[in-house]
Amino acid sequence: MKKLIRIISGIAAVLSVLLFLYGSIEFSRVEAAEPLPKVDVDIPGVVFERQSAEEQDKESVQTLIGVSIVVFAVSVAGVVLSSSKNIE
Secondary structure, rough: OOHHHHHHHHHOOOOOHHHHHHHHHHHHHHHHHOOOOOOOOOOOOOOOOOOHHHHHHHHHHHHHHOOOOOOHHHHHHHHHHHHOOOOO
């Protein structure tokens, strides 16, 4: 059982590091992106509102980075706990 927990924790740690690196690359791409052009609407009373793709991407990338950090911490805890002598 300990060996299985270590294997799963090791795989999760590797995947979380890869996701963190991918998130870091995407975050730098979002930061370097040019802002969207402003859209002019000639119809009175019509307002064109949209959330920029940069804001949406930034939020999703930050979520990805946060989740990868949490998964890494949990996987390290799994390795440490499976290494202790108290678990049967």
